[in-house]
Amino acid sequence: MKKQIAAGVLSLSMILTPTIPAWAEEALDAQNASAVYTTGEGTGSEVTTPSEGEGTTTTAVAKIGDTAYKTLAQAVTAAADDAVIDLKADAVLDATLDITKNITINGADQYKITAADSFSDTNLIQVSGNNVLKLNNVTVNANKKCRAILAKDTSRLELTEANITGGCLSGEGGVFAPGVFATNQATFSMNGGSITGNTLANNSEDYYKKYSTDLWIGANANGTVNTINGTVDNLFVNANSYSANNKGACQINGGKVTNVYVEYDQYGADFTYTDGEIENLYISTPTSGEAVKVTPVKGTVYNGGVAENQVYTVTFSGATVEPQSIIEGKLANKPANPKKSGYTFKGWYTTEEYTTEFDFTKPITANTTVYAKWSKNSTSAGSVSQTDFTITADKAEGGSVSVSQKEASAGTMITVSVTPAEGNKAGTVTVTDKSGNKVAVASVGTNKYTFTMPSSNVTVKAAFTKADGSSAVDNKDAIVMRIGSKTVNAYGKTITSDVAPLIVNDRTLVPIRIVTETLGGTANWNEAAQMVSLNINGKTVTMQIGVVLEKYGVAPIIIDSRTYVPIRFVAEELGATVDWNESTQEITITK
Incomplete structure (x- = not known):
């Protein structure tokens, strides 16, 4: 009788709505515990549930061949080794999808694997043992709940036009790599797609945290990043004191990576740049937590553990080309x-x-x-030369x-x-x-x-x-003035002025009277005409307050009843040499 009630309710639900009531679903699961369904003819991605009386259908999330499954987890559990799982709808996971066999998951360029709002595990997907997980044309979104993918032991993760995003971890207690984490002796490859938008909740400038968010090739792991038409925001190639000769290694053959960090930690990870585009390349120094930024050069193998004094600057003169920072011995x-x-x-x-x-x-x-x-x-005639x-x-x-x-x-x-x-x-x-x-x-x-x-x-x-x-400059042979100071050192003697040099609108200005008189000239002021006349070495220079000195693009100004002019005026009009020291804020005038 109970079985007949369940079947009757299911028949009615097909008429009213395509969703199976939870209590009736439980009745069906009890009747058909395998949860494996065979697609009926002409039903596409619908699942036919065998039951007494009329059949009941619901949308399949995944298929292996002609067999459909309501969840991706069920499909993975039922899959044989080397099985191919085709997604037929978005798969929402409420627990880690544990891959313990060779499996390929195809997303058909439209389906996603996401974490449920209730997800509480550390990894959304985990592949272990000596198994291979291939993710093709699918988006994996950890929904800010956990790490997106962990590959460990001697497993292999292969991404083809897959997009990995939404990973988020605390960043505390050595927990890093919220995107893709290849560790132990796992191997990794990527052909197209992207690994971006993965974050640590405790964001910081620490190199581990800043550059490990998207892809981590761990010590002992080995990765080939073939990001043709793909993107990785942050790549961290790891090494540590336990890795010895099995240090992390990674190779980029194409695509675009924004930041690459190659770690040292006693053994030095290996990073090979074959092709593609790298925006920023950081190489760890032998000092923990520090790094040098170098210019990425194709065809170069980089190793963690480069001291700052091992990086040289190559400057390109006579053309608008950015300087390069090159490690000693590299091209x-x-x-x-x-x-x-x-x-x-x-x-x-x-x-x-x-x-x-x-x-x-x-x-x-x-x-x-x-x-x-x-x-x-x-x-040629009529043309204009540069x-x-x-x-x-x-x-x-x-x-x-x-x-x-x-x-x-x-x-x-x-x-x-x-x-x-x-x-x-x-x-x-x-x-x-x-x-x-x-x-x-x-x-x-x-x-x-x-x-x-x-x-x-x-x-x-x-x-x-x-x-x-x-x-x-020897003070005995010069006049030395300092911005903001009324003390003037003139030819070995100290003079106290009533005003000090100033910086106004990014221009260094000096009081012209004391400079002229210290150089052996005279300065005369005409109040009515608002004009200054300077006489030095038989030369007379006149200027009027507020009138632009055409040669210098600025007019003399009066500050605290004293006339100020640019230091370049002193050099060119009074025949002196003027040096400006930004670090000490000193003006040195020699003649």
Whole structure:
């Protein structure tokens, strides 16, 4: 009688709704405990449930051949070794899907494997033993509940156009890798798809936590990342003191990886960059928790454990090419041929005399500058040639400064090299255009700087300090002033001024009267005309407050009843040499 009631209720439910009531489902499960269903003819992905009377159907989540299953877990349990499971709907897991046989799961580019809201295990999918799990054209979303996939023991995980996302772990107590975690002696491969959007709840700048979120190739594991048309946000190649000769190893053959971190920890993981695109490559130093950023170069094998002093800078002068950070003994990356309007690129050379071409097949063993050689194109009637602007490197006290070329068109990358005299060190390098505006300067290695040429002539200045940070210029031969200080050291004597040098709108301004008089000249003020007259070495210079000095693009101003002018005015109009030290905020004037 109880069996007849259940069958009758099921027949009625087919008329009203395709969903089977829970209590009736329990009755059917008791009647047919196998939970394996054979697809009836013409039913597509429906499941036919054998019962007394009329058959009952519900949507199948997975199929093996012609046999359909209500859940992916049931399909995996029933599968024979080397079985292929085809998803027919999204699979929602409320417990770890444990793979203990060779299985392929196909998602048909539309179905997902996700964690239920009630999921509480550590791993959404786990493959162990000596088994192989292949995930094809499927999305695995851990729904911020757990790690997406764990591959351990001697298992193998193969991803083909699979997307792994939504992994989330605490990041505490050594719990890392919320995306894909290949550990022990597991192997891993990826062809297309993506591993992105996996996070640690306790986010931090710690290298383990920052770069282990998406793919972790663990110590003893071995991975080949073949991400053709695929993406990995963060890849961590692990090594540790227990791994010895079985350290982690990984190879990228294509695709795009945003961040790669190669660990040291006594043995040094191996990472091979064959092809594809890497945005940032970090190599662990022998000091725990530290790393150096290097330029990824295809065809290179990288090993964890590189000291900072083993990384050299390769600078490309005369063209807009980013500098490269290359590990000692590795090769530099030959850039694509640069372009310059009005010129033809003729190659990379070892010196600015362009006598010997640079050999990119030789290992880098020191900081290196490579020079671009150009040939100016002939111009036909009516055409306009590219304008070249001049680059002037001022003489500096305490060292020397040189530039990669004397003339360049706008947009050209210029390299500045400074050489401190014995006992000195480089202070600051400043570049200003013809109007006195500062041009952005970037440090690209020890005593090497670059800037992009503006549409203007420029002046390059370098300041040097002694090893203790004091001025490299002998105070007995110079006037030394400091921003904000009224004390002036003039030719070995200390003078107290009533005003101090200032920085206004990124310009360094000095009180012109005390500078002129200290240099041996005179300064006269005409109140009615608001005009200053300077007389020095038989030369008279006049200027009016508020009227722009055309050559300098700025007008003299009055602050605290004193006239201020740019330091470049002092250099050019009074015949002095001016050095500016950014680190000490000192102005040194010599004549």
